[in-house]
Amino acid sequence: MADEEPSYIDYETFLDPSFSATSFANSLVLSTNNASDTPLDLSTPLSRVLFDVQEIDTHIDSLITKSALPLLDYTKSRADASGHILSEVEAQVASLTEGYKVLEKEVCERYDAAEQVRVAAERLCETVRLGRAVGRCLMLGRQLEAQMVELMPTGNKKGDHRAMTRAANTLITVRQLFLASNLGEEGFGLDRVNVVNTLKNDLIAPSEQNLLVRSQQVVREFSMSSLLSSSTLSQGSATFAQGEDTKSRTTSALLTLYLLSPTSANTTAATFEPSLLVSALQDYLQTALKSSLASLTRSLATLPTLDRTLLEISARCQNILALESLLLAIKPPAHPFFEGQTTNSTDIPLNFLQPLLQALDTSSLPSFFWRSLASNLSPRVQEIMNRGGVSARTLRSNKERVRDALRGCVDRGSRVLGAREKETGRGWEREAAVMVGAVMGVLGR
Structure with missing residues (x-):
């Protein structure tokens, strides 16, 4: 630029990246006019701008004329270099294309084939696992069917x-x-197999319901008392055998209810609750209570039937005592659902009696029976007295007999556990007092 002709144009201003045509025009107008003049003279700044543009255009033409050959040479050399680079790149691209074709043939095609084999093998593996599960399910169904047949009586057996x-x-x-x-x-995917769904609906669900009904029925029919049967020496061995059979049958029913109690994926040995077992035992106790309360209420209104009714109530209490002894002797079995789980011995009940006592919030089943019966008896006696008549007068005049009969009822009901009472020193005076108080409290002492 040293040999260039001098110029009055400030090229630096026009080449500045922050150049603004609006600001430049405004400053040019203000430099050639007075801002307070009206109208403004725009011919002078316009002439100057046109002159500057013509000067720049002339300067560009002279520069191009002087540098035409060097520019053409530079452009030619760049074009030749570009052509050379393009030819080299095309050769490399062709080589890469050939390499990709080889790679696609040797790798991609083999990979696609291998992927198909992998998917097929994975599906075959899933099919094998599902088939194994279906086979096991069918085997268990056949086993369950045979076990249910064993439950059915055949002939005299x-x-x-x-x-x-x-x-x-x-x-x-x-x-x-x-x-x-x-x-x-x-x-x-086992639940999507038709044969499994058929097995579940036609065998598994009905069998489970059948087992529950049978087990609950056995618990409801549990009876060990001999107070209501004639006790002769010839019947002693038969009674013992029947008692052992009843215990064994009831034990099987209780174990069944324990095992079939609901579980979920999150259930552990510590959180497992034998709800079916506890519910069946509570129903047994409630049935005994309701029957005893209804019959005792009728007998207090008609005293000639009182002795027979109290004998029946004593028999029910003996059955409850026998049931308590049986529950105390049954330990929870190893539950297949919790196999492999690390459990603390304190998490599992020691026997079947413990969860029932916790549910009833009591320390003894006979005590629960007598106290519950007494608490519901007082209102019934009050109703008899409020009605008045012969029943009320007879009951009031025979209150001493009723007191003795109630004490005898509680005493008879506790004899089935005589051996254990001697060892533990347990008596039933409090329960007898509660029963007597439920009636005498209304009649007056």
Whole structure:
């Protein structure tokens, strides 16, 4: 630029990146006019701008004329270089294309084939697992069917009650199989197999319902008392055998109810609650209470039937005592649902009696029976007295006899546990006093 002709144009201003045509025009107008003049003279700034543009255009033409050959040479050399680079790049692209074709043939095609094999193998593996689960489910169904047949009496032989427990274990195994399937583990999709759904609806569900009904019926019919039967020496061995059979049958029913109590994926040995077992036992106690209360209320209104009614109530209490002794002797079995779980011995009840006592909030079943009966008896006696008549007068005049009869009823009802009472020193005076107080409190002492 040293040999360039001098110019009065300030090129630096026009080449500045922050150049603003509006600001430049405004400053040019203000420099050639007085801002207070009206109108403004725009011919002078316009002439100057046109002159500057013509000067710049002339300068550009002279520069192009002087530098035409160097520019053409530079452009030619750049074009030649670009052509050379393009030819080299095309050769490399062709080489890469050939390499990609080889790679696609040797890798991609093989990968696609291998992916198809992998998908097929994965589906085959899932099919094998599902088939194994279906086979196991069908095997368990056949096993359950055979166990349910064992429960049915044939001819003069009773059904094998121990088959109830075996069938309950089979049902738990089936339940685990379906639970694992629903969680996406072994046998995923088991519920979508038609034969499994048929097995579930036609065999598993009815069998479980049948087991529950049978077990609950056995618990409802539990009876060990001999107060209401004639006790002769010839019947002693038969009574003992019947008692042992009743205990064994009831034990199987209780174990079945324990095993079939509802569980979920989050249930552990510590949180497991044998709800079916506790519910069946509570129903047994409530039935005994309701029957005793109804019959005792009728007998207090008609005293000639009182002795027979109190004998029946004593028999019910003996059955409750026998049931308590039986529950105390039954330890919770190993639950298949909790196999492999680390459990603390304090988390599992020591026997079947413990969860029932916790549910009833009591320390003894006979005590619960007598106290519950007494608490519901007072209002019934009050109704008899309020009605008045012969029943009320007879009951009031025979209150001493009623007192003795109630004490004798509680005493008879506790004799079935005589051996244990001697060891523990347990008496039933408080329960007798509660029963007597429920009646005498209304009659007046």
